Amino acid sequence: MKSVIFSFLLILALPLSMNGNDFKGIKRITANESQNESNSWINFVKLFELSEIPEKSLTQIACDSKYWLWINEKLVVFEGQLKRGPTPNDTYYDEVDIASYLKLGKNKIAILVWYFGKDGFSHKSSGQAGLVFKNDVLHINSDNTWLSRLNKAFEYTSRDYPNYRLSESNVRFDARKESFDWILLEDNLRGFGRAKVLGDAESSPWNKLVKRPIPLWKNSGLKEYKNKINFPFVSKGDTLILTLPYNAQITPYFKIRSDAGKVIDIRTDNYRIGNTLSVRAEYVTSSGLQEYESLGWMNGHQVRYYFPEGVEIMDVKYRETGYDTEFTGSFTCNDAFFNRLWDKALRTLYVTMRDTYMDCPDRERAQWWGDLVNESGEAFYALSPSAASLTQKGMLELINWQRSDGTIYSPVPGMYTSELPGQMLASIGYYGFWNYYMNTGDKETVEKVYNGVKKYLSVWETDEKGILVHREGDWYWGDWGTNIDKQGIFNAFYYLALKGFKNMSELLGYNGEVKKTQEKMDAFKKAFNAQLWKNGEYRSETYTGETDDRTQALAVVAGLADEAKFPEILQKLKTQKFASPYLEKYVLEALFIMGYEEYGLQRMKERYSEMINDPARTTLYELWNIGSGSVNHAWSGGGLTILSQYVCGVYPVEAAWKTIRIRPQMGSLTYAATENTTVNGKFSVEINKSNGKYRIHTLLPQESNAIVMIPVSYKKINLNNHLIWNGKEKRNQWSEYLGIDNGYHTFKIKSGNWNFVAE
Incomplete structure (x- = not known):
């Protein structure tokens, strides 16, 4: 486990804004016949001899857009290279150890490059097909000694073609024109000629080469x-x-x-x-x-x-x-519906991970940041630590693509340049960037994005009443569906963005910003409630539709609504059901925050019933019913987070899971359990309510603590068969009693295997 965690931290430490490698003197090459046409495929071959085999042979490879690598007829990389780019101008490269594929005597490197040749919602074309190859151990670099040719067996299909959002074309192969024999050692390489040198590896239009920050693909x-x-x-x-x-x-x-x-x-x-x-x-x-x-x-x-x-x-x-990550997380309870929901959300999450987090893997493959906020939150409960690198990559890309006027937009990378203000506020906020830090402890990435976050917040202004000045961005979008109080939603997400920025400032020691932001938050909260709370509901001044459940929920989740308003908000959430699956996550979260977990579970069943009870599909729809939306949409899996974080009550309250809060909210459920492997090791929590007893069994990773919370209605509490509470604290060597917090007895425990039994 320690080696897994160490490797993950090394990945996080890789600075995306630096090369990590010296490409001085290395050339970029292509086939002489290449005209940079979209959907071009190019073969590259390098022949060489070895008198000894190195123990390690790190190789750096870059192309626009994808490559497949064989050495001595063995497949080494299946679909290498990340879509462009880390910035609007630069290009990623892969690093691969090829030593185990080499042999004494004659060797052959064969590379097939697929040049997309067009932009999409997840790729920015350089406009130039080519290859960069660098191996300092073998002294083999891309130059005009390589052999190359266009692969003319790959063609455009007949109509119809993929929609404009996709940078990929359909793939057609005419086996009458060519085979894959060219990768074989003894092929005569008919039709190959010397490769054409285009220029230096890091010259325009590829520019700086940035090391791939995520793993190569898992391959079955x-x-x-x-x-x-x-x-x-x-x-x-x-x-x-x-x-x-x-x-x-x-x-x-x-x-x-x-x-x-x-x-x-x-x-x-x-x-x-x-x-x-x-x-x-x-x-x-x-x-x-x-x-x-x-x-x-x-x-x-x-x-x-x-x-x-x-x-x-x-x-x-x-x-x-x-994406190369493991399904280390799980959730089970005594209600099969919620087990299916968790499992379908996990499958939906995984099928929307590759070069970037994406909304859907078929229609767009686009890194919309509203979706990513939901996805990354789920990954910390469901996937192994390597998944966090995809969130880190998305954070750095979002800020590296920031416009000079301070605005940010997604999806990036790609051709789409419209700012969705609500999603952008969500991205930099408490549930976006800050949640990444809480789960990873990666302070370095927070430092890299901090100034970009500050710059984007400066784009937003408050009016004379203290709430946001109306601002529509490029696409004035709040959610799919009807009765959307967009300004109410934006104001709540703005407060969450301030909350995240304040926490970042405190982490980095910018005490002046902490003080200034807290004052801004205090004034904003007061103004928000004065201006938007009317007749028992939140409503922005210009909104005339039915009460928007999203705005009520986000006010709670952001911390803008005080507890006295909870009963009235509950009544609204019982009758108003307009949120799409994207913002429904926040509605459910609000119900658990307010302590209405029984209705939270009921609403989850009502809203998700069609897609969970669909026997033909293992993933969640974009919309509540099958219609024009995709049947595997990233933003729909928020229920996974709710079940692990709230029903089982597991959440990191100290970065990198050093301290874990365990406060189950089971409602009418009698059994629930969840586990995952975090950057700090594996945790598991199991809760059982039966025969008048309330049991919590937890396994905590080394060098961690937990705050375990048990309702005050239980009068006698044992820990590992030792009495620790019987109307008053029973001092012991295993736990520390921290007092009563919002109706819960709170106990602090250290790493280990613990059984609480309350009655």
Whole structure:
């Protein structure tokens, strides 16, 4: 465990704003025939001999846009390179140790580069296809001694094409024109010529090369589909529908025997979302026995292969790839509905992680920051620590793309340049940047983004009444749905942004900013309640629709609403249900904060019922019902966080999980348990209410503490079979009694295995 945590901290320590490598004298190369056309594929080959094998051989590789690497016919990297870029101008590079793939004598490096050649909602094209390769151990660098050629078997498919948000094109391969024999050691490399040198590695338009801050993809290898097919058989011209075990990022494979010139079409059940198209693949057969894997990833629950009549199908498989993190978290309770919700939220989270966090893996693949705030919060309860690096990458990108006027916008990287004010305030705030710090303890990243956060907050002004000056940004958006009090929402998110900034300032020792921000928060809270609290509800002055549940909830979550208002807010949340799955997370959170956990669980069931009870899908929809939205949308998984953080009551109150609060809010549930591996080690919490007894069993990682909170209604409390409370504190060597906090007895314990029994 210590090695896992140490490796994670090393990843966090990598400064995104620095190279981490010297590319002086290294060249950028391409094929002589390359015209930088979109959807171009280029082969690169380097032949060399070795008289000894190094123990380690770190290699730096960059391209625009993706690459596949083979050494001596063995696959080393499946889809390397991150989409551009760390800033609007710069490019990422990968670092790979290739030593284990080398051999004595003749060696061959083969690299296939896919140049997207167009912008998207997650990629900024440099406008120039090419490759950079650097290996100081072998003294092999990209230059004109490399061999290269355009791969003319890769083409555009027939119409229709993916929607404009995607930088990827459909992938078509015409096997009559070329095979993959060029990666073989003994291939004669027909058609290859010397590579063309474009310029220095770090010259325009690629500019600075920045080390990849997240792991290379997890790779399952080729796997069988769920439904078993008796191979071989001859197609009658039908579509073969194959089922995946869950919604996954996959590349499809097949092995066939065919005449030449037949077109095979491959797509998933997620290919069409309303009228919006995702990616698909085509393959044009050569003659005889052949096998092929389409390299552009797609996602869904089913893969649909159309094989023309007469094609003999020998085998079909798929490869799952995705972000390299482990499913170390879990949640279970005595209600199967909530178990399914947690599991579907986890699957939704994972299928929306790759180069960036994304809203959906089919329609957009875009790093919308409102979605990312929800996603990153879930990851800390569900995934291993490596997942945090994707949040860190997103934070640094958001600030590195900041405009000179101080505004920030997402999705970045990419071509979309519109600011959504509500989402941007959420991103830099208490549930965004600050939540990342609380879960990781990564002070260095907070330092890097701090000035950008301060600059963005300066864009916002308050009026003579003390609340926000009306400001619409580029896209005046608050949420999907109806009855959206946008100004109410923005004001609440602004207060959360101030709260996060104050905490950052305190962490970094900027005491003047702490004092100034606290004064601003105090004045704002007073003005917010004076101006927006009217007739038992929060409502901005210009809003005329029905009472907005979002504004009521965000006022509670932000800390703007005092406890006296809770009963009236509860009544509004019982009748008003307008929030989309994006902001419903905050509505549910507000109910638990106010102490209305029983209704919180009831509302969660009501709102999520259709998607949780859908037997055909393992992921959560974009909207409450299946319609024009995606069926695997990042922002819908907030229930996962609620179940672990509030129902089981587990939350870090000291950065990096050094101190954990355990305050379960079970409602009518009688059993619940959650666990995960944090940067500080593994925790687990199990709560059981039965036979008049209330049991909490917890396992705490080394060098950690916990604040365990037990309702004062329990009069006798034992810890590991030792009486610690019986109407008054029983002093002991295992726990420290901290008093009563909001109706709870509070006890401090250290790392270890603990059993509380209250009755």
